Amino acid sequence: MNLTEAVKAAGVVGAGGAGFPTHVKLSARAECFLVNAAECEPLIETDKYLCRTFPDQIVAAASAVAAHLGAKRTVIALKGKYRAEIAALEDAIRRMNADVELFRMKTFYPAGDEQTMVQQVTGRCVPERGLPLDVGCVVDNVGTLLNILDAMSGRAVTEKYLSVVGEVKEPVVLHAPIGTALTDCVAAACPTLADYALIVGGPMMGRPLTDRAEIEAAVVTKTTGNLVVLPGDHYLFRRASLPMETIRRQAKSACIQCRMCTDLCPRYLIGHQIRPHLVMRSLWREPGMEDDGEYLRAFGDAANCCDCGVCEMFACPMGLSPRKVNGCLKGELRRRGIQVPRETEPQAREYVEEHKTPTDRLTARLGLLSYCGRHAHDCRTVAPESVFIPFRQHIGAPAAPVRAVGDTVSAGELLAAAARDGLSANIHASIDGVVTEITPAGARLRRREV
Structure with missing residues (x-):
């Protein structure tokens, strides 16, 4: 092999x-x-x-x-x-x-x-x-x-290292089986709040979780690298919860065309055709655009957005959200079947070095300075009694289960096989246990008593 x-x-x-x-x-x-x-x-x-x-x-x-x-x-x-x-x-x-x-x-x-x-x-x-x-x-x-x-060495992916930061006693790195409940991970990190919300990933591009049921259902996957524990009323959650219609109205009425969103955009800096300030300028015309050519000229740049969030969380002095506007327009471009031309040989802008976003200033803008300066030195092992292992932890098609309820499995044994066609990935048992539940989304294992 x-x-x-x-x-x-x-x-x-x-x-x-x-x-x-x-x-x-x-x-x-x-x-x-x-x-x-x-x-x-x-x-x-x-x-x-x-x-x-x-x-x-x-x-x-x-x-x-x-x-x-x-x-x-x-x-x-x-x-x-x-x-x-x-x-x-x-x-x-x-x-x-x-x-x-x-x-x-x-x-x-x-x-x-x-x-x-x-x-x-x-x-x-x-x-x-x-x-x-x-x-x-x-x-x-x-x-x-x-x-x-x-x-x-023949060992499958069954465990994950992830850090837990924010409202915890001390930042910590955890070593947890795939499928471990995120609430177990937070508990292992000694949270300082009884009622908390989570960002799965980083504060810029991570997935916010504020609903308690959603938090309790979430588990560690192969891509989980960090949890940010924060109060539920933190600025980041307030920004994330804004309805799209509110975001659109704000963009139409408050954009001052300063072009900071464009000048600081990481993709623009490496030569890509993405000018969020022009997208924002044309947004008021979007409902009446029936011609696909006109739509492409006004909003084609949105296809090159990488969702990094520099525009909305750092660049915009008005607190607008070009990233979410771009995301909405990307969906409309797909719905209309509009093919956006690609620049295949971009060249970095001459000021690429001068226009980088400094991490310390970004952290301040995010309202996270109080959590800086503390680093994770310890690694703790999490050993849950049960895990829920999703069949789709990757880009592409979900894996197909090869086990049944009642089967006994050992950590590292195949639980679901990659789909034969297209992108997919094998999924393995992360603990020695018994399969107690299989759903279209994944399988639950309960640890075997020794």
């Missing part, structure tokens, strides 16, 4: 973001293999912990993947301020005599965005709505690399 087959069998997907099946990435050839250790969003601690704790494994996995891809260059990119993590990786590279570089990035958001990282490390700009592979690069984060290393 080669590396691609081992990774597919183990169910490895991108450990952050949307969960792109990793075996698809490894089916290609690339000039450069980039390891993303930049920890894109404020407060997140997971990748820093992994770099400090498993530097040898990260370097070994990076070398193996680079060799498999035929890459001439292997780079671990992380922020230059991560001194302990850099020291650990440099020591591992030296001891292992590995042909791996470290690239020190400035502290800005979104440094961990893969297209931004490719431009920073290689000088190449990924085409609009394209992939790093379009410019000869493959990017994986450190959590994915550790899962690849496990796959090389």
Whole structure:
């Protein structure tokens, strides 16, 4: 079994973001293999912990993947301020005599965005709505690399490292089985609030959960890397709960055409055709636009939005939401069947370095400064009595169950097989237990008594 087959069998997907099946990435050839250790969003601690704790494994996995891809260059990119993590990786590279570089990035958001990282490390700009592979690069984060290393030894993805930050006694990294209830994770981190809300992921692009039933139903998946515990009335939840109609009315009446949303947009800075201020300018005309050509000219730029949130959470002095407007218009472009042309050879703007969003100022704008300066040094293991394992933790089709209620399974055994057609990924049992429930969404396992 080669590396691609081992990774597919183990169910490895991108450990952050949307969960792109990793075996698809490894089916290609690339000039450069980039390891993303930049920890894109404020407060997140997971990748820093992994770099400090498993530097040898990260370097070994990076070398193996680079060799498999035929890459001439292997780079671990992380922020230059991560001194302990850099020291650990440099020591591992030296001891292992590995042909791996470290690239020190400035502290800005979104440094961990893969297209931004490719431009920073290689000088190449990924085409609009394209992939790093379009410019000869493959990017994986450190959590994915550790899962690849496990796959090389025949171990499936059954556990996840994630940080819990915010309204907790101390930020902490947890090691939890896939399917662990998020409430169990928060409890393990000792929350300082009895009634809290959550952001699953980072404060900029994460998924807000405010409804108690929704919080209690949510579980750890292969892509869960962080939980932000906050009061339910925090500014971030108030912004997230604004109805789309209110957002549209505000945009029509209050946009001052300062173009800050455009000038600070990370995709605009790497040469993509996205000018949110022009989209906002034309929004008042949108209800009466029946001609698809006119609609494309006014709103085609929206297709290039990456949903990073710089425009609405940092750039706009009026507190408007170009990101959500773009998201709404992207849906309308799809509904109308309008094909937006792609720029395949973008060039970074000459001021790309000067217009980066500083993470410390962004954190202040988000109302999170009181949680800064505290870092996770401990890792705690979570051992729940039961887990609910979703069949879809990745981009693409859900896996199909291969077990039945009443079956006894061991951690690492196949629970649901990847769909045969299109993108999908295998799903494995994360604890030794008995299958007590199977639904279209997933399977519940209860730990076996020993």
